[in-house]
Amino acid sequence: MKIIRITTENEISVHDFPEGSHHVQNKVLRELIGPRCELYEHVMPNRLYKNLGASNKVGKEKGSYVSMLVDEEGLYHNLEINMAGSYLYETDKHGCAIVGNILIVGEVWERNGIDFCGISDAQFALLYPKLEELTKKARDVK
Template structure:
């Protein structure tokens, strides 16, 4: 008996995987809305690696527990806010965000050149002030990049003014 392929296709349950194209430098595949990695990429409150850039263009890999709100505040030296822009997404081809000090203006912090570039400050005139910590948006969660060293290398290759201590 011949099967009608159209009938078989309709009777099969459809499974849909939401994928977006990610930068092969990081060797990751972004899945939305479900994530394949464990929550916040840290197990049991352990610190994981991410990238930090200071206003004096120093880039470094730091350890942060993304499950600890106070540790994230310490990483940006203040109450943090998340910044997500089209420029960030187009650069990394994944939902990269920046964590920045939301009170940078009141604290009179210095302009962060890289953060201001990703924030499109040249268009609207509002720069990013203070340190910038990079993360990945995963729904309502914030996760560490899967490979902080690769992220640091990528940034240094594309923004020659960045330097290590």
């Protein structure tokens, strides 16, 4: 299953969700967010659901629900603003920007609670073209 990465340069890329233990998965996710990322934050940005139509109901189908991961300490590290992430997070309404690279990941309800996973094919087909268009518009503004 796939995850989507959007950089501060408004470049979008697709990656496989990492295999292995939670420790291994978290290490790879942090590396994708950025080389200084030691702790990521789980974010559920309104526009991802309201404007792009992503599902916000976590269920037992892997990746049927999506969310965003960001560098929790990005402001401390003086990372650049992520235009796409900030748009999704409605920064224009409250002033708190998303900085650093972001990941769009899937979620699944499992026996021990909610886990991150890749994005379902249906959610990926819905979101990727819209996120690609969003990053293109952000590049044109820069």
